Amino acid sequence: MKKILLACAAGMSTSLLVTKMEQAANAKGIEVEITAVPVDAFVDNVKDFDIVLLGPQVRFKKDDFQKIADEYGIKVLVINSMDYGLLKGDKVLEDALKEL
Amino acid sequence: MNQFMKWIEEKMMPVVVKVGNQRHISAMRDGFIGAMPFMIIGSLMLILAYPPFPSDTTNFIGRAWVSFATKNFSTLIVPYNMTMQIMTIFIAMAIGYSLAKTYKLNPLSGAMLSLAAFLLVAAQPVNGGLPTTYMDGKGVFTSLFTSFYSIELMRFLKKRNITIKMPDGVPPAIAASFDALIPVFIMVCTLYPISVIFKNVTGMSIPEGVMELFKPLVAGVDTLPAILFAVFLAHLLWFAGIHGSSIVGGILTPFYLSNISANQAALEAGGAIPYIFTQPFWAFYIVLGGSGATLALVFLYLRSKASHLNAIGKVAFIPGIFNINEPVIFGSPVVMNPTLGIPFILAPMVNATIAYFALKLNLVSKVVALPPWTTPAPIGAMWAANWNVGALLLVVLLFFVSGAIFYPFFKIYEKQLLAEEQANKGATTKA
Numbered sequence: 322m323k324k325i326l327l328a329c330a331a332g333m334s335t336s337l338l339v340t341k342m343e344q345a346a347n348a349k350g351i352e353v354e355i356t357a358v359p360v361d362a363f364v365d366n367v368k369d370f371d372i373v374l375l376g377p378q379v380r381f382k383k384d385d386f387q388k389i390a391d392e393y394g395i396k397v398l399v400i401n402s403m404d405y406g407l408l409k410g411d412k413v414l415e416d417a418l419k420e421l
Numbered sequence: 422m423n424q425f426m427k428w429i430e431e432k433m434m435p436v437v438v439k440v441g442n443q444r445h446i447s448a449m450r451d452g453f454i455g456a457m458p459f460m461i462i463g464s465l466m467l468i469l470a471y472p473p474f475p476s477d478t479t480n481f482i483g484r485a486w487v488s489f490a491t492k493n494f495s496t497l498i499v500p501y502n503m504t505m506q507i508m509t510i511f512i513a514m515a516i517g518y519s520l521a522k523t524y525k526l527n528p529l530s531g532a533m534l535s536l537a538a539f540l541l542v543a544a545q546p547v548n549g550g551l552p553t554t555y556m557d558g559k560g561v562f563t564s565l566f567t568s569f570y571s572i573e574l575m576r577f578l579k580k581r582n583i584t585i586k587m588p589d590g591v592p593p594a595i596a597a598s599f600d601a602l603i604p605v606f607i608m609v610c611t612l613y614p615i616s617v618i619f620k621n622v623t624g625m626s627i628p629e630g631v632m633e634l635f636k637p638l639v640a641g642v643d644t645l646p647a648i649l650f651a652v653f654l655a656h657l658l659w660f661a662g663i664h665g666s667s668i669v670g671g672i673l674t675p676f677y678l679s680n681i682s683a684n685q686a687a688l689e690a691g692g693a694i695p696y697i698f699t700q701p702f703w704a705f706y707i708v709l710g711g712s713g714a715t716l717a718l719v720f721l722y723l724r725s726k727a728s729h730l731n732a733i734g735k736v737a738f739i740p741g742i743f744n745i746n747e748p749v750i751f752g753s754p755v756v757m758n759p760t761l762g763i764p765f766i767l768a769p770m771v772n773a774t775i776a777y778f779a780l781k782l783n784l785v786s787k788v789v790a791l792p793p794w795t796t797p798a799p800i801g802a803m804w805a806a807n808w809n810v811g812a813l814l815l816v817v818l819l820f821f822v823s824g825a826i827f828y829p830f831f832k833i834y835e836k837q838l839l840a841e842e843q844a845n846k847g848a849t850t851k852a
Contacts, residue, residue: 330667333795334747337740361451364522377751378664381434381441402662406751408736 324354325417326366327400328386329376332359338400341410353414368393372417377402396420426757429661437658441668444523445569450671452516452568453678456508457793460678463505464685464790465804470497471688473808498689505685505791507553508678509560513539516568524576530601531572538567538608542616543628555628558682561675562635563628567612574611575604635679642676643698645777652707652773656766659712662756666712670703677703684789688807694787697780701788701805704744705812706776706819709798711746713765714772716798717824719749721831727838730831743795753834760837764830768823775822776815785811 325342327335335357346353358366360379367373367390375383380399387397398420404412440446472490474483490497517535518528543555543563555563577583583603587596616627623630641647651669658665680696687694710716719741722734730753737748755761779785786809792801799816806812 329747330664333743333745334740337736337745337748359454361447361454361519376664376747377662378659378747379441379667381438381663384438385442402751402756403754406748406754407733408748408752 345411448520455515456511
């Protein structure tokens, strides 16, 4: 099963998106585990996931995080800000799965 | 607008990347977050000892509570004493832990070393007891120095591979057990003499000296221009799509904590409460409903004829009650949208000004407790002000003021969207 990690400043708004992504995955019958964490929990969690999605508001963390994720061969992507704002779970999920 | 975007990406982003990723600032912020539950629960316990009634209340429950609290004050205040009032113990450990982790050092060793360093300079025993004088917000700035110093020392020793050389034949595990002693030994042998000399030369302990040093800065941060500057900067960053409050707030947190701690000390001493600018002041007054004070805007969205805004209003309403508003910021969007950007920056600045004077003139009680920032603003503001009703009224006033600021800009934007929706509809019917 694929595992997706979402991170934003406090892990609050990404958790809104996680709910929507899980709904989209259920509707399509895709088996996937999605978790939202605050950015300070990124280092502890990254190795257990297949891909990391950052909230656009913490995109300044991308380069630093990618360096850490490179050790495990994991990609760090920034979520499209419009999809993020409209909580388009299906679109974000689809884009993430494409990258796996 | 393109010029502005270019300026943001080329000039502002590199600074944001630096500050947002700077390891000491990050460790400081993560450390404060780690210590937060103790402060929140401790400040919740404050209400036991300080009932939210005036001492001459005629309310039956109020009178019973006040007299109970007065009789049992020393018992009721202990949960607060052992959490919020010694916050710097938790902060020192948490910062040491976080910073050690970024250097891939053993975080537990880092946390302990950092705690020991803080206690060594800031809590030298008096009559056989550890004085808690500087374990509250007064010690916060000192703990930053001692934590950073401890971890940098650990890192330096590891990098230079400074270890105790054992003769051949000593098992490696035994040699390693001595290695763990070196950072502690050097920390004690450097910090303690500095502390003793400092005391002899200046007549002040290190935390006392640090507080003196930071006094002008602490006073400066608690002024309206400084608050407005911080609000402006945070919202300009949000306008560029960057989490402004976490960047600006990260730097403000030591001030927030030292202020709230001084306010609590004044409450305990029965004096006038000194400081205005604290984290709850930011969360519940300046940005009620999330950055930009968008809660009122969400209500406007809910009644909007533009289907896009209406849809955002529906997803943003419940998170907005809990001060989370990324759907508004990225969905509307506010980011890089001057029509909504102007009130987005203006409304929190106006809120800050009104709230500043309301607290300054003692129309509303100042902040003495620290609720989680996700508490709905009316409750959070009251809780923070020891259940002062004025705090609730201020939130209601600010809600309407920010609504009035957003309203004309919302109307302009709605009109644009309606025209677009109309055009799209026309296009589809024709096709």
